[in-house]
Amino acid sequence: MSELTARITAAGEYISKFWQHKPVAGIILGSGLGNLTAEIEDSIEIPYSNIPHFPESTVEGHSGKLILGHMQRKPVVAMAGRFHFYEGFSMQQVTFPVRVMKALGIHTLFISNAAGGMNPSFQVGDLMIIRDHINLQPEHPLRGKNEDSLGPRFPDMSEPYAKTLIEAAGKIAAANNISLHSGVYVGVQGPTFETRAEYKYMHIIGGDAVGMSTVPEVIVAAHAGLKVFAMSVITDIGIREEENVITHEEVLAAAKAAEPKLTLIFSELIRQL
Numbered sequence: 001m002s003e004l005t006a007r008i009t010a011a012g013e014y015i016s017k018f019w020q021h022k023p024v025a026g027i028i029l030g031s032g033l034g035n036l037t038a039e040i041e042d043s044i045e046i047p048y049s050n051i052p053h054f055p056e057s058t059v060e061g062h063s064g065k066l067i068l069g070h071m072q073r074k075p076v077v078a079m080a081g082r083f084h085f086y087e088g089f090s091m092q093q094v095t096f097p098v099r100v101m102k103a104l105g106i107h108t109l110f111i112s113n114a115a116g117g118m119n120p121s122f123q124v125g126d127l128m129i130i131r132d133h134i135n136l137q138p139e140h141p142l143r144g145k146n147e148d149s150l151g152p153r154f155p156d157m158s159e160p161y162a163k164t165l166i167e168a169a170g171k172i173a174a175a176n177n178i179s180l181h182s183g184v185y186v187g188v189q190g191p192t193f194e195t196r197a198e199y200k201y202m203h204i205i206g207g208d209a210v211g212m213s214t215v216p217e218v219i220v221a222a223h224a225g226l227k228v229f230a231m232s233v234i235t236d237i238g239i240r241e242e243e244n245v246i247t248h249e250e251v252l253a254a255a256k257a258a259e260p261k262l263t264l265i266f267s268e269l270i271r272q273l
């Protein structure tokens with residue numbers, strides 16, 4: 001057993017002492033988007049700090065615990081708070097929980113995040129299904145010796161976001177009068193928000209939204225053969241011409257306002273699993 005697989009096993013075994021179900025889905029919740037966990041029934045919570053080899057979350061708006069329980073009668077494991085590269089964690093640390101959730105048994109990973117909009121048709125509070133991404137982060141979570149038991153050396157990335165789930169989400173949104181965009185998410189390192197020139201550049205290269213998370217977790221999920229569904233809440237619009245200062249508080253407030261729509265879509269998708 002490699003050191004990495006030993007760490008994954010140790011974390012998984014610790015969690016299994018408190019909760020003996022096999023989760024079908026993992027859920028990673030973004031900044032200001034932690035309330036979805038209120039939908040999880042018969043839940044138990046495990047602080048990250050108790051789990052062997054888990055890093056500890058530091059950002060405001062990320063509470064840092066694993067929540068295990070049932071959503072729509074399906075066993076799920078949710079992360080309230082995630083790890084970001086800008087916090088100083090390595091990409092291996094950022095993505096470690098994805099590997100642990102896979103070891104616990106999940107086959108689908110749901111991800112939410114707060115993101116800056118670059119598509120001129122987007123408004124603050126809109127939801128965007130991520131249909132593809134552009135990775136502009138400076139480090140890669142799969143760099144280094146490949147762990148063949150976890151996935152292939154050169155993973156295919158032609159469809160990291162499951163088409164079936166994207167289609168199902170579109171139907172759920174239509175049935176509930178929720179308007180949804182679909183678009184390309186650009187993953188950056190942060191922690192600065194972008195300059196005007198950077199927002200413009202990211203739009204020109206094909207991005208619709210930009211954020212500081214998600215891409216590493218999706219890469220590791222794809223490596224592990226997990227199905228992924230990811231959605232951004234547009235919390236600010238980077239490309240506006242007028243004076244446009246973006247603050248973390250504004251991002252959290254917009255995320256919170258849009259959260260019920262996101263929760264409904266995640267919950268319905270989980271019901272259909």
Ligand code: HPA
Pocket residue numbers: 114115116117190192193194210211212235236238246251
């Ligand atoms: N840029 C990067 N990350 C973000 C943004 C943004 O505009 N909004 C929320 N997260």
